[in-house]
Amino acid sequence: MSSALRREQNRTTGTLLIPALAVIIIFTTVPALTTLSYAFFSWDGFQRSTFAGFENFQRLFSYPYLDQLTAALRHNTIAFIVIMAFQTSFGLLLAYAMFRVKRGLRVYRVVVFLPVIFSLVVVAYLWQSLLDPYYGPINQIITGLGVPELAKPWLGDTSTALPTLMFINIWRWVGFPAIVFLAGLNAINAEYIEAARIDGASESQIFRKIMFPLLAPSLTIITVLTFIGAYEWFDLPFVIGGSNGSPAGATDTLALMFYRLSFGSIDSGANNVGVGSALGVLIFTLVGFGAAFGSALLRRREVEQ
C-alpha cells in the first residue's frame, strides 16, 4: 500500500469512525459505566451512600434474589434456545418457500413481514385478548373442536406461560429472519445453482451444499441479534406479565428483575439500586462474553467457508 493511500485511509478512518464512536461513548458507554459503578455502593432509595465493596453481590447471591436470579437466567436461556431453533428455522423455511414460489409472491412478502412492524403493545394486547381463558376466541375454538381439556389458561399457568410468550415472540418476529434470509438467497449467483442443476443435483442437495453455506453471514447476524435479544428480553414479558414475571415468576427475566430492583414496582414497593446494579454487572458480563465468543466463532466459520 502506498504511503499516500495509507495517509488518506488514516484520515478517512478518523472522519468516519470518530463521530460514531463519540455518540456511542457519550450516550451509551458513559451512562452504562455509571450504572455499573452503582453496584459497589450502598443506597438509600435513590441516594448513593457509602462504598460497599462486594456487599451488593453477596446479597444478590442470597435469598430471595438468588432464587429469582437462577429462575430468570433459566428463562432467558430457554428463550434463546427455543427462539433460535424455531424462529430461525421457520424464518429460513419461509424464505426458501418465497424463493421457490412464483405465484402470489408479492402478497406473501408483504404478509410475512407484517407482524414485525406492529407495535409490541398492540401485539401484547391482541394476544392477551385472544388467549383470555374466559372470553378468548382461541379457547372457544379449542373447546369447539371437542378437546376442552386443551383449553388452558395459557398465559396464567406456570407451565404454559413462558412457552406462550415465546410463541407470541416468534409470531411477531419470524418475518425478520425470513426477509434477511430471502435477501441472502436472492444474492446467490444464479449461475452456481444452474450449474449444479445441470450436474444433476437435487433441490435439497442444492440447498444444503450451495445455498446454506452462502447464507452464513446472514445466519451470523441473526444468531447474534437473537442471543442479545433473548438475554435482554424485557418488553413482551413486561407488558404481559408485569415486572414480577406473573404468574408466580414463571415469565421472569434478568432484565425484568433489574428493572424492579432499580425502580421498585407499583404494587410491591421499595427498590434496591445497589443489588439491581450488581445484577446489571452480571448481565453485562454474561451477555458480553457470550456475544463476543459467539460472534468470534461464527466469523471464523464464515471465513473458513
Next chain:
Amino acid sequence: MIKLFASRTFFQSILIINAFIVLLPMFFLLNSSLRESNEFARTPFALARDPFWENYQRVWSEGEFGSYFINSLIITGGSLTLILVLALGAGFVLGRYSFKGNNVIFAFILTGMLVPAKLAILPLFIQLKWMNLLDSRLGLILVYTSAALPAAIFIMSGFFKSLPTDLDNAARIDGASEFKLLSKVLVPLVRPGMAIVAIYSAIPIWNDFFLPLVFLQSPEKKTLMQGLTVFFGQYASQWGVLFAGLCLAALPLVVLYLILSEQFIKGLTAGAVKG
C-alpha cells in the same frame, strides 16, 4: 420426503398457512374495533355486521393524534438518518480497512449492543439534563442513535466485508478518493444491509414509549406511543375504543409499509452483490 421438499405446492401451502396465522389475529383486532364494548364482552368473536364507527371518533377526538404522529415521524426519521450515515462510515472503515486496533474497536462497539438504554436511564437522564438535552427531540434522537448504532455497525461491517476487494483497487486505479469509493461504488452494493439496518432500528424507535415518557415533558413534543399509554389507562374497560386506538396506532406504519414494501424488498433483494 425429498420429493415433497422439491414440490412447489408444499411451499405454497406453507405460505398460505402462515398468511392465515398472521392475518387472522389482525382481522380479529380490526373487527373488534368496530364493535360496541359491551357487545364485545358478550360475544367476543361475532362479526361486526353493523360497524360501530363511534369508537374511532372517540379516539380521534381524544388526543392530538396528528401532532403525536408528526413527532414520532421526526424522531424516528431523524434517528434513522443519523444511524444510517454513521453506520455506513464506521461499517466501511471497520469492514474494509485493516489497521491496528480494528478488532479492539469492533469489540468495543459490540459491547454497546449489550446495554439497553432503559437500564442506564438514571445516569442518562442526569447527563441529558447537564447537556441541556432534556425535553428535546434532538436529545431523544441522539439516545436512540447511540442505542441502535452498535447493531447497525455490526450489520454494515459484515456487508462491507463480504464485498470483493478488487472493487476497491479498480476504483482507486481510476483515481477515486476513499469517499468516492464508499459513496459511488460500495454504497449501492450494500443497500440490502442498509435496508436491514433501517427496519431493525426504526421499529423499536417508532414503537418505544418508555424513553419519551421519561425524557419528553412538553405535550407538544409527545410521540404517538407515549400518547397512547394515557389513552390505554383511560379506556381500560372500553374494549371497542381500546381496539380502535390500537388499530389507529398500527395503521400509519402498516400503510407506509404497504406503499413502500415493493421498493423496500426490491432494494433489499435485487441490488445485492453476487455472493
Next chain:
Amino acid sequence: MKISKIRGLVAALFAAVTVVAPGASIASANTEITFWSWRTEDKAFYESQMRLFEAKNPGITVKFTPYLNTEYNAIVATALTAGKGPDVIQMRPYGGMANLSDAGNFMPLTTADVPALKKLPVGILAGAQGYKDKKQYGLPYAVSALGVMYNPDILEKAGVRALPQTWAQLQTAFDKVKKAGFLPIGNAGGNGPALEQLHATVGPTFYGGTAFFNDVVAGKKTFTDKGYVASLKAVADLAKWMPANYQGIDYNTARGLFANEKAAFYIGGNYEIGYFRSLNPSITIGWFPAPKANAGAKRYVGTWADGAYAINAKTTQKAAALKLINFLGTKEFGQALVDEIAFIPTAPYVKINDPAVKEINRWRTTLGTPFLNVVGFRFENPTSSSILQPGFQKLIVGGTTPEQLAKDVQTAVASWYAPQKGKS
C-alpha cells in the same frame, strides 16, 4: 421635526414599558404549575377539577399530566433524583415513595402551610411520611377499604337470604350461588397484587388484625405465627370457588366477571366500584366486611391511605403549589372525589351520598385495621409484597404451602427490618 419628536416619545414610552414590564409581567402573567399523576383513568376528573381551581385562583394555570402507572415510579424517581420533575406530585403511599421522601425530594409540609393536615388521623398521615425522618411530606387524599362486594340480584336468585357473617356461612353462600348457575367469586389468580389484596381482605380475622400488626411491627411476633399461616391458607381455600382456569384470568377479566353480573361476589377494595360501574352502569353493588374466621373471632376491614399529594422540594412556584395542595385538601374537592370517582376522601365533613361507599366507610371507621404489607413492610427490598404476590399465585395452584410461604416472607423481611432481624 414633529415626526421625530413623536418618534422619540414613542421610543421613550416603549423603553419605559420594557423597563417596567418585568415587574408588571410577574404580577399579571400566568404562573404555570405542573402536576403529575399515575391515574390515567381519572384524567377527565382531574382536568375538570383543575379548571375549577384556576377559576378560583386567577393567574395560576395547572398542567395535569397522567403517566402510565406501571412506569410511574421510574419516571418520577428519575426526574426527581436529577433535580427536575413537576411542581406537584401525586405520591404513592407508605413505602411506595418513602425512599424519595427520605432523599429530600419533597418539601416538608407544615400544618401552618396546609391546615387540612390537622384534621387527619395519625394512621392516615403516616401514609405520606418519610420512613427515616417521619416528617410529613404529602397530604393524603383518599383512604381505601377492603371488603366483600356482592350482587344482590344474584344472591336473591340463588336463595341467599342473609349476608354471611362467618367463613363457614360464606362457603355455604358460595355453594348456593354455584348451584344456581353463577360464579361464586370473580376473583382470579392472574394478577399477584389482586391476590395480595384478597388476602388483606379475608386474612386479618385469621391472624388477629391490628394486635398482630402491632406485634409484627414491634418484632414480638413473626410471619410464621400460626394465625398468619392460617390466613394464607384461607386464600388457598378460596381457589376452589374461583372461575375455571382462574390462574390465567387477568385482573380486568376477573373484575369484568363481577361487573357483567356473572359472578355473585368480588373480594377487594372500594376503588373497584368505579370500574364496575364504568363497565356496567346498571349494576347494583352491595358491601359487607369480610366474615370472621369462626364464631369467636373478630371481623376486620383492611384500610390504608391510598396516595397523597406532595410538592417537589426544588419547585420555583412554592406559593402556587401550596395553593393547589390546599385546594386538594378542601371539602369541595373531597366531595367531588367521592361523587365522581367513588373514592373515600380523607377530607372531613364530606357527605357521602353513594350508599355502597357510605356503608364501606361506616364499617371502616369501626372495624379498620392497617393493610399489613402496605402500611408496615414496603419500605425496603425485598418487601413482604414482593414475596407474597408471586407466592399467592403459586399457593392457589398448590405450588407451595402456606407454611413455606410464611417462612419465605419472614426470611425476606428479616433481611432488612431491624425488629425482625435474626428471627424466623
